[in-house]
Amino acid sequence: MALTSKxxxxxxxxxxxxxQELLHYLVTFASMIVFTVxxxxxxxxxxxxxxxxxxxxxxxxxxxxxxxxxYYFMHMKEKDHGFPALxxxxxxxxxxxxxxxxxxxxxx
Amino acid sequence: MSGTENAGLQAIPNPEKATLEGKNKFLGFWFFLGGETVLxxxxxxxxxxxxxxxxxxxxxxxxxxxxxxxxxxxxLLTSSLTSVFAILAMKDYKxxxxxxxxxxxVLLGLAFLGLEIYEFHEYLGEHFGFTTSAFSSAxxxxxxxHGCHVLFGVLWISELMLQSYKKGITTVTxxxxxxxxxxxxxxxxxxxxxxxxxYLLGILGG
Numbered sequence: 001m002a003l004t005s006k007x008x009x010x011x012x013x014x015x016x017x018x019x020q021e022l023l024h025y026l027v028t029f030a031s032m033i034v035f036t037v038x039x040x041x042x043x044x045x046x047x048x049x050x051x052x053x054x055x056x057x058x059x060x061x062x063x064x065x066x067x068x069x070x071y072y073f074m075h076m077k078e079k080d081h082g083f084p085a086l087x088x089x090x091x092x093x094x095x096x097x098x099x100x101x102x103x104x105x106x107x108x
Numbered sequence: 109m110s111g112t113e114n115a116g117l118q119a120i121p122n123p124e125k126a127t128l129e130g131k132n133k134f135l136g137f138w139f140f141l142g143g144e145t146v147l148x149x150x151x152x153x154x155x156x157x158x159x160x161x162x163x164x165x166x167x168x169x170x171x172x173x174x175x176x177x178x179x180x181x182x183x184l185l186t187s188s189l190t191s192v193f194a195i196l197a198m199k200d201y202k203x204x205x206x207x208x209x210x211x212x213x214v215l216l217g218l219a220f221l222g223l224e225i226y227e228f229h230e231y232l233g234e235h236f237g238f239t240t241s242a243f244s245s246a247x248x249x250x251x252x253x254h255g256c257h258v259l260f261g262v263l264w265i266s267e268l269m270l271q272s273y274k275k276g277i278t279t280v281t282x283x284x285x286x287x288x289x290x291x292x293x294x295x296x297x298x299x300x301x302x303x304x305x306x307y308l309l310g311i312l313g314g
Contacts, residue, residue, distance in 0.1 A: 018196075018200075021196070022196065025189065025192050025193075025196075029185070029188075029189045032185055033182070033185065036178075036181055036182070036185065036303075039304065039308060040174060040177075040178050040308070043174065043308045043311055043312055044174060046311075046312055051312055051313070054312055055309060055312060058304050058308050058309070059304060059305075061304070062300050062301055062304040062305075065300050066297050066300050066301070069188065069293055069296060069297050069300070070293075070297065073188055073189075073192050073293045073296075074290055074293045074294070080125075083135055083138060083139075084135075084138035084141075087138045087139050087141065087142030088138070088141065088142055088145060090142055091141075091142040091143065091144075091145030091146045091149070092145060092149075094145075094146045094149060095145060095146060095148075095149025095150075095152070095153075098146075098149055098150055098153045099149065099152060099153045099156060101153070102153035102154065102156055102157040103153070103156050103157065106157050
């Protein structure tokens, strides 16, 4: 079908963009499942692999997965998300300092 | 049905941010999520400081099971995707499809809650109560606060969906659906850290 009018072209572009967006969501979801499965497999293999290596690996998997969730599912990659990023990273900074203090300086 | 009642508004793209009120809801909600990050962060910090203090009660690797945690994780992850689909349908002004995806999200949330209640019930049977040890108090506070958030999300989204039968998708209702979906994703973000830090690191025993 030939695209004759301007409206038809705009509609076609919008449709393609939506299809692209849907594909991004599905790829994001598939990657999150993969990260989760890898983390569980790493723990299931705890008898054969160094514990610290597994701990480092699964925490890395969690951080990567959360980044996907924030940037794709919660749209932080889109424009007009400066303040959301400020709020979340501000919160994350407080959390980082708190967790650091609680695991290094507190003795009970 | 209600998908056509908003036909006159088809021209407005991104209805969730079309009005000043919608934009303010969006900003305010992200500010709230920043505060929630700090709330959960401090609970995580407390848990990390107390997770070895099991007194005479059971420890993490004696309690937790990989299959149950995996199932809960997949359920919550999938519900995150279904709420993305709901928002995509909302942007196309397809009220029926939006409701379908949000109702599926609610069902998955309920399934997650059911598993959590089952899990806590099992732990109580193994004499792992709230006051058993510093570890148990920190565990129930952190995971329980997350569970309460899931319950609140289930009630909130259900209420919005009931309202949507009457009001449909407008520039007034769209911001509500949008921030409810953001909330649901945030719950999933917190769970990713819970299954990693509490369950997986607990089973690891490190």
